[in-house]
Amino acid sequence: MIRKISIKFLIGFFxxxxxSxxxxxxxxxxxxxxxxxNLVTSELVGLKNNSNVYVRQAFLINHFSSNExxxxxxxxxxATDLNHxxxxxVGVYTVKGKLLYAPDSSLFQQQMQSDLQQAIDGNTAYSITYDRNKTTVLFSYPVVIDGSKVGILRFYKDFSSLxxxxxxIRQITLYIALAIFAAAFLFSYILSRHITIPLTRLTQASTExxxxxLDIRLHFKRRDEIGRLAENFNDMIDQISRQIHIIEKDRDHLKQLHQQEKRFFDNITHELKTPLTSILGxxxxxxxxxxxxxxxxxxxMNxxxxxxxxxHAMVLKLLEVSRKNIMINELDRVDIGLILRDVCESMTIRAQRYKKTIEYEISEELIMLADGDRIRQLFINLIDNAIKYSLPFSAVSVKAVRSEEKIxxxxxxxxDPIEAEHLSRLLQPFYPAYSDSAEEGSxxxxxxxxxxxxxxxxxxxMITNEHNETIVTVEFKALETAGNGE
Incomplete structure (x- = not known):
């Protein structure tokens, strides 16, 4: 069973x-x-001193020595004078504790208390009596004149008002303290709720x-640590969602590549098997x-x-595709316009076989750094692809121009029209470009x-398809010719 933090807060505060x-x-x-x-003791000490002075004066006036x-x-x-x-x-007692006189003897008719016994023993003492809303003190001490104990004075004093x-004062203090504690407890409760409610929502969100x-989000209108925590939580979920989207996209892409690779190897197995079977037969x-x-x-034999x-041509193409690290030959200064013109002329015979023509327009001095053989292979593949997949009795157009620093x-x-989805994947190694009209052996x-x-x-x-026409645009960086100030 999970114990809520708010309950722990409340129990702790309580x-x-x-x-406290x-x-x-x-x-x-x-x-x-x-x-x-302290107040009672101080007042009783003063009371004792004043009464001692009075008794001494009484003995001195009558010239009596200490006499019980x-x-x-x-x-x-x-008793009468001191009472006023x-x-x-005031009660006057003998040295043995017998009451001699008291204006109100009922106040001294109580049982022998500790204060009187202490006075009989020669000590000063008092006892406090609490009776509902009344507090009284009995104060006794021995009267000593010239070193001799002559009697005992006992005072009955009411300290109820004190x-x-x-x-x-005690009640007011406690009420104030109770109010302060109640306010502090209420504030602590509100503060705990202010802290624990967002944490509870955060716990529920994390469970979700x-x-x-991953669609859940937290929105707290706060600028403290909890507000920042909610923002970090939302950012974390966004990041997780993006990563999952990337993973799913990569998974689908890998699945698609796997399917394309399977189709590729199925096709290549069939295509390799067909000429081998024919040759063997x-x-x-x-x-x-x-x-x-x-x-x-x-x-x-033919x-x-x-x-x-x-x-042989098919195997060479396979080797081209399967190469992972291509060793780049040393680049030369090449006029690719001459190479392209030569390829167009040589490919004319192949175009005629398909009852098609090649129309080319090639500018002069298209100079760049390149491997001439690889550039020739590039042009052969592009023109051959255009011949095979153009409409019947059509013309393949080839143009080569210099535009600023580009060729x-x-x-x-x-x-035929090509959907944009397929158009963007025509350059992938395992993707069949025109599966519906593919030439046998391709x-x-x-x-x-x-x-x-x-x-x-x-x-x-770049490959585009607009108005029933497929256009392949290739650009290279051009070198300056001698006529341009090289």
Whole structure:
């Protein structure tokens, strides 16, 4: 069972405040008790001193020495006078504790108390009696004249007003303390709620995240640590969502690549198997009766040669695609316009085979740093691809111009529309460019080889399809010619 932090806060605050209140109550109580005792003692000491002076004067005026008998004779006078002068009820006792006289003897008719016994023993003492709202003190001390104890004076004094006043002060103090503690407890409760409610929401939100809900967000209108914690929590969830999106995207991409790779190897297995089967079949037939039928022998050999060449070209393309680290040859100063013109002229025969034509417009002095053989291979692949996948009886257009510091090559041919989704993936190594109209023996490797050559030469390539026309644009950095001030 999970214990809420708010409950722990409240229990802790309650215990602390209860303990503090009890300690404060006892401290105030003890302080008032001690203060009252000090006041009572101080007043009784003054009372004793004044009464001693009065008794001495009475003995001196009548020229009596210390005499218990005389003390008994003036007991009424002493009690009456002291009763008026000290504002206390006075009882006069013998040295053995027998009451001689008291204006109000009922006040002294109580049982023998400790104060009187202490006076009989020669000590000064008092006892306090608490009776509901009344507090009284009995104060006794032995009267000593010239070193001899002649009797005992006992005073009855009411201190109710003192104790009532101090009691009120104690109550007021405790009420104020209780109010302060109650306010502090209420403030602590509100503060604990202010802290624990966001933590509770944060706990619930983290549980939601643990269960897979990444759409939850926390919004606290606070600028303290908890507000910052909520912002960090939201940023963390956003980061997790982005990472999961990237992972899912990479997963889908890997899955797609796996499927493309599988299709690629299925296709390449089929394409490699087809010429090998044909070569093997013709070779066996030639071995059996080739020498007897010269026409069949020539036909079979021509077919074997053609299939072997096709197989050779296919293997070379596979090697181009599978190369991970291409060793770049030393670059030369090359006029790629001359190379392109030569390729267009040589590819014209292949275009005629498809009943198509090549129209080219090539500017002079298109100079750049490149590997001439790789550039030739680039042009062959692009023009061959345009011939194979252009519409029937159409013309392939080739343009090469210099634009500022760039050489721009544009290869265009009429074609069926290509969706943007496929257009962006035509340069991938395992993606079949035109699967619906692919030529027999083609595995869709030409454009991926083109991309690798363009990247080797620090160029750029872009494929677009607009108005039923496919356009491949290649750009390279041009070198200045001698005529331009090299």
């Amino acid at each position: 215990l602390i405040f209860s303990f 209140f009890v300690v404060l109550n006892q401290t105030v109580k003890e302080f008032i008790r001690t203060s009252n005792q 008998l005389y003390f008994g004779e003036i007991a009424r006078e002493i 002068t000290t504002d206390s009820s 104790y009532e006043q101090t009691g009120q 995240v643990k269960n897979g809900n 013709y070779a066996e037939l030639i071995r059996l009766n080739g020498e007897k039928d010269r026409v069949f022998f020539d036909k079979g 077919h074997i040669i053609e299939e072997s060449r096709r197989l 721009r090559l544009i290869f265009s041919n009429p074609s 595995v869709g490797l030409g454009l991926s080889i083109v991309k690798s050559i363009v990247e080797e030469s620090a160029g750029s390539i």
